[in-house]
Amino acid sequence: MRAPLFQRILVSAGLGLLLLWSxxxxxxxxxxxxxxxxxxxxxxxxxxxxxxxxxxYLRLFGISAANIGGVNTASQFKLALFNSxxxxxxxxxLCVIFSLMGAYAFARLEFPGRKVLFYAVVATLAVPGYAVLxxxxxxxxxxxxxxxxxxxxxxxVTAYLPLCLWLLKGVLDSLPRSLEEAARIDGAGHIRILxxxxxxxxxPGLTAAAILTFLxxxxxxxxxxxxxxxVTKPLTVMIPEFVGKAQIDYxxxxxxxxxxxxxxxxxxxxxNKYLISGLLAGSGK
Amino acid sequence: VSSAxxxxxxxxxxxxxxxxxxxxxxxxxxxxLVTMVGxxxxxxLATTWDSFHRxxxxxxxxxxxxxxxxxxxxxxxxxxxxxxxxxxxxxxxVVLETVFGVIAAxxxxxxxxxxxxxxxxxxxxxxxxxVVSGVIWEWIYAPGPGLLNGVLLALGFDYENFVWFNDGxxxxxxxxxxxxxxxxxxxIVIVLAAMQSIPKDLYEAACLDGxxxxxxxxxITLPLVRGAIAVAMTNATVYAFNLFDEAMVxxxxxxxxxxxxxxxxxxxxxxxQFSYGMALSLAVTILSLLFSLGxxxxxxxxxxxx
Numbered sequence: 183m184r185a186p187l188f189q190r191i192l193v194s195a196g197l198g199l200l201l202l203w204s205x206x207x208x209x210x211x212x213x214x215x216x217x218x219x220x221x222x223x224x225x226x227x228x229x230x231x232x233x234x235x236x237x238x239y240l241r242l243f244g245i246s247a248a249n250i251g252g253v254n255t256a257s258q259f260k261l262a263l264f265n266s267x268x269x270x271x272x273x274x275x276l277c278v279i280f281s282l283m284g285a286y287a288f289a290r291l292e293f294p295g296r297k298v299l300f301y302a303v304v305a306t307l308a309v310p311g312y313a314v315l316x317x318x319x320x321x322x323x324x325x326x327x328x329x330x331x332x333x334x335x336x337x338x339v340t341a342y343l344p345l346c347l348w349l350l351k352g353v354l355d356s357l358p359r360s361l362e363e364a365a366r367i368d369g370a371g372h373i374r375i376l377x378x379x380x381x382x383x384x385x386p387g388l389t390a391a392a393i394l395t396f397l398x399x400x401x402x403x404x405x406x407x408x409x410x411x412x413v414t415k416p417l418t419v420m421i422p423e424f425v426g427k428a429q430i431d432y433x434x435x436x437x438x439x440x441x442x443x444x445x446x447x448x449x450x451x452x453x454n455k456y457l458i459s460g461l462l463a464g465s466g467k
Numbered sequence: 468v469s470s471a472x473x474x475x476x477x478x479x480x481x482x483x484x485x486x487x488x489x490x491x492x493x494x495x496x497x498x499x500l501v502t503m504v505g506x507x508x509x510x511x512l513a514t515t516w517d518s519f520h521r522x523x524x525x526x527x528x529x530x531x532x533x534x535x536x537x538x539x540x541x542x543x544x545x546x547x548x549x550x551x552x553x554x555x556x557x558x559x560x561v562v563l564e565t566v567f568g569v570i571a572a573x574x575x576x577x578x579x580x581x582x583x584x585x586x587x588x589x590x591x592x593x594x595x596x597x598v599v600s601g602v603i604w605e606w607i608y609a610p611g612p613g614l615l616n617g618v619l620l621a622l623g624f625d626y627e628n629f630v631w632f633n634d635g636x637x638x639x640x641x642x643x644x645x646x647x648x649x650x651x652x653x654x655i656v657i658v659l660a661a662m663q664s665i666p667k668d669l670y671e672a673a674c675l676d677g678x679x680x681x682x683x684x685x686x687i688t689l690p691l692v693r694g695a696i697a698v699a700m701t702n703a704t705v706y707a708f709n710l711f712d713e714a715m716v717x718x719x720x721x722x723x724x725x726x727x728x729x730x731x732x733x734x735x736x737x738x739x740q741f742s743y744g745m746a747l748s749l750a751v752t753i754l755s756l757l758f759s760l761g762x763x764x765x766x767x768x769x770x771x772x773x
Contacts, residue, residue: 189680196574197585204589207603207648210614214606225627227617284499293492299500306507308759310709312728313752314510316735316745317517321510340506343499372491401596403712404728408736418598422716432606439599446594454587457594461656 208443214436215239222432238437258420259438266416266442268331269406270399273338277346277395278388280339285350286376290362300351307344311337311405319408327409334409338399346391349463353387354380390460393453397446417442514745522742529742536746546747548722549730553708553751556643556726557758560707563647565700568654569692573684575655576662586656593652601716604645608632608717635723642724645713650706654699661695662688701759708755727751 215238217231244256287293288300318337319328327333357380365375381388403418410416421442424435450457518536520529540546575585592600607614610630619626632638665688673683711728718724720733727747735744 193574193577196570197578200571200574201585201588203648204592204652206614207600207607208591210607211603222612225611226620227612227614229614229617280499280502283495287492287495291488291492291495293489296492296496299496302508303499303503306503308756309507309511310705310752310755312709312711312731313514313748314507315748316741317510317513318506319736320513320741321506336502336506340502343503347499372488397594401598403596403598403715404732407732418596421602422598432609432612435602436606439602442599443595446596447591450587450590450594454583454590457590458586458656458660461653462660 208447211436211439211443214432215440217433219431219433238433242434242437242441255434261413262415262417262420263441265331265410265414266400266418269335269338269410269414269416270396272331272335273342273399274392274396276335277339277342278392281343281346281350281391282376282381282384282388284347285354286372286380288347289351289354291372300347304344304348307348311341315404315408322409329410329412329414331414334406334414337405337409338395338402341402341405342391342395342398345464346395349391349394349460350384350387352463353384357383386456386459389453389456390463393449393457394460394464397449397457400442400445514749517742518746518749520742522745524739524741532742536743537750539743540747540750545722545725546727546730546734549725549727552639552723552725553710553727555639556646556710557704557707559640559643560646560650560710561700561703563643564651564654564703565696567647568651568699569658569689569696571651571655572658572662572692573688575659586659589655590652592648593650597649597712598716600645600649601713604641604648604713605717608641632718632721635721638718638721638724642710642714642717645717646707646710649713650703653702653706657699657702658692658695661692665691704758705755708751708758 213230216234216236217228218233218235218237221228221232242256242259244260284303288296322328322333325333327336361379361383362375365379370378401418402416406414406416406419410419417438421435421438424431424438517529519531519533521532521535522529540550571589575582575589578585608631610616610628615631616626616629619629631641669687670683673687678686709728710726711732714724714726714729720729728751731744731747731751734740734747
């Protein structure tokens with residue numbers, strides 16, 4: 183079954199347009215981050231850097247402080263990068279561990295109220311984060327967790343727990359029980375079964391859950407805008423502030439944007455299979 | 468070493484294992500439950516309760532005000548405009564993402580080799596922070612050195628210094644475009660997965676009957692992915708209701724592009740009208756749920772027929 187020639191041309195042209203639409207903005211970010219500031223004044227504009235430079239990156243990391251509003255920006259940037267890594271990684275670990283423990287209990291152990299509890303937690307998938315934002319703010323103020331790593335990390339955890347729990351319980355439900363039963367006959371307890379049998383088999387599901395939590399937490403904006411105003415400010419809050427300055431330094435902004443999208447790009451390139459399976463599980467299919 | 472480890476099979480037979488299972492179950496769900504109760508269930512109840520009171524850190528006391536916070540949103544001009552904007556975002560984004568997402572999925576479905584890489588390229592815009600895509604597109608839209616004006620200039624249109632965000636309607640459309648750029652991959656992934664699960668022999672049979680490719684798309688592919696399209700539309704609706712980052716980065720607080728979430732953010736954290744903000748956020752939550760339930764109901768109908 184082969185499509186006629188003109189149809190194949192049509193498909194290729196459509197695919198080409200689709201790829202351009204997806205990738206041109208990303209290419210343009212990368213290209214801009216390598217373009218010397220002087221070239222921005224050239225008209226008509228160049229579609230690629232004529233004399234590529236790492237100047238913006240060097241300034242961003244404070245290696246060269248020339249042509250910049252001071253070393254201040256560099257130290258702020260490094261702190262923001264650190265904050266993003268800490269909160270997103272912390273949230274990912276906590277979320278995956280909590281949801282794996284929960285999924286095992288909900289899938290394998292009998293205890294009163296397990297059905298109700300499971301559905302109550304999963305139902306919060308339908309509750310958008312902003313619905314609880316204002317009371318959360320008051321709670322965090324009273325717990326002194328405004329501008330603190332722990333508070334904001336826990337908020338990210340609650341945002342992705344229901345999704346991860348749903349995903350991992352699905353994985354556990356689909357696993358054959360024979361291995362576990364054999365282990366139990368050999369005298370293994372639940373904790374050992376969870377650590378030594380379930381965790382390795384469920385690794386793809388755990389990876390999918392970890393990717394979704396990490397990418398989601400890495401990209402958060404509204405939550406840190408409210409809860410991380412100063413010391414714990416992540417990249418997502420810092421980058422738009424560059425734009426607000428009187429003298430807009432697009433080279434610097436695009437270099438920081440490139441760094442912020444580097445991690446997601448690596449995940450998509452190397453772990454796309456898990457990401458797609460997580461997306462499909464999370465979309466309610 | 469767990470307590471369950473210590474219990475011998477003989478004790479288990481006597482029923483002690485069962486109660487220790489229950490205890491372990493509670494212990495395992497405890498961290499999850501404590502976080503969810505403390506940071507989701509309790510705040511959700513607090514939102515509901517406080518939305519019927521006057522809660523403002525600048526004012527003493529929290530008197531009961533009935534539905535005043537809810538009726539107020541109908542007479543508030545700014546809030547009414549943000550509701551309007553949000554509904555327009557939802558309508559436009561869902562239509563664009565669904566139409567072009569289904570076309571894109573059908574195109575990718577034709578690819579035999581290298582589909583993995585095409586899919587990776589397509590998913591990239593979804594994976595990056597929304598704020599970063601906002602900043603990228605702001606630079607593309609920029610007058611002067613921006614890419615959009617540069618391309619138009621290269622094509623022979625005199626757009627070099629055209630300022631796209633001077634016009635409210637244009638600004639609104641451009642913010643929507645960024646949102647669609649970011650969220651369409653989700654529609655593509657969901658619909659493509661459904662397309663790939665259609666048995667090949669259906670197409671072979673249709674081919675023997677002499678059906679053309681477009682005809683097969685409309686009589687086989689489209690009806691069989693209807694459920695997936697409904698799921699994708701539900702997701703698109705919820706995400707469009709949640710639009711915040713792109714509008715905030717591209718147009719700050721501008722009234723013409725302001726979605727309801729930015730309005731809530733301003734009411735709560737700039738004007739400190741906590742309870743009014745809570746009433747508004749509950750209203751958005753309920754509306755976005757109702758809209759998505761509409762799609763889910765249709766989905767159930769369509770799966771029962773098939």
